Amino acid sequence: MLKVFICEDNNTKKEKFEKMIRDIIIIENLDMEIGLSTDRPKQILDYLDNNEVSGLYFLDVDLQRQMNGINLAEKIREYDPRGFIVFVTTHAEMSYLTFMYKVEAMDYIIKDNYSNIQSRIHKCILNANKKFLSKTTELQKNFTIKVDDKIISIEFSNILFFETSQTIHKVILHGENRIIEFYSKMKDIEENLDSRFYRCHRSYLVNKDNIKEIDKNERVVHMINGEDCLVSTRAIKGLIKIMESNYVASLTYKKDSLLI
Known part of the structure; x- marks a missing residue:
């Protein structure tokens, strides 16, 4: 904005x-x-x-x-x-x-x-x-949506997660500083995002870069701003594996950088 x-x-x-x-x-x-x-x-x-x-x-x-x-x-x-x-x-x-x-x-x-x-x-x-x-x-990449007669563009990095709304055919975008509800389908949204987003639940699509921690027992993802989103039993193993892989890659990069 x-x-x-x-x-x-x-x-x-x-x-x-x-x-x-x-x-x-x-x-x-x-x-x-x-x-x-x-x-x-x-x-x-x-x-x-x-x-x-x-x-x-x-x-x-x-x-x-x-x-x-x-x-x-x-x-x-x-x-x-x-x-x-x-x-x-x-x-x-x-x-x-x-x-x-x-x-x-x-x-x-x-x-x-x-x-x-x-x-x-x-x-x-x-x-x-x-x-x-x-x-x-x-x-950088942006997610653009139309809400009423207004066109809104939000950077991918500022998106925490998407959540299906209780209103039929609507989705809620949770950003770092704003929440926006708009007409769409999760499948259509997923097709327009990049690899940093992960379908962790039938009703949730999360930005892995903005995850603070994962509670494996409760199957809940805690985001950097304090919000939470759910993770399904099927998706949690995949999410943890990806996060661990990214963590190891980060450590490797830091180690290599020090050697240089």
Whole structure:
């Protein structure tokens, strides 16, 4: 998911930007949300320091703080090198600084009139969403689903397991940070995944990379986020064998690396 961040020192304008961006996300049915809206640059950096995110950042240049928007953008690049940065400011004369500090801004919007700002922000959001989906597809495998009129793309590495829903013809995706219910069949899902996923139960399809431990007696898999999924009697031996094989391979790799 692409998260949106706003850093604006004028509270009235900040609230207008929040509403404008939320409305655009709803109208366009985008898999995006506002992660943080603040007048303090440090809050943005603290958030990035504690969370791994891909972001779209709308920054004022003159923040009336020790750190201005250009400096903030430079710091953001250290945490989110592929993020999208947009400056929304009255200071047209400072646009050259974005090149000097090499922050690679997507746009530099001048606060001249509301309709212009709204139109430019709308274009930035659509452009960032398109590039984000393209980049994630290039970088790693993603599982893409349609929920109502919204297209959602989730990296394989962020999926814990799939579970059949009590609602007929529906499946529940358990991700690290979200749960999504959608229409599908386990068989169809399994065909679109890679080898890291294992059919451990008639009703469960688990990502082996996100398993914390396996309780053989209770036939339960404990995931890294504390959630559990079931393992059938038939599948548990195969799962344990695979996990043990991966563990041995990991030890061998580490040993070989040390010898090198």
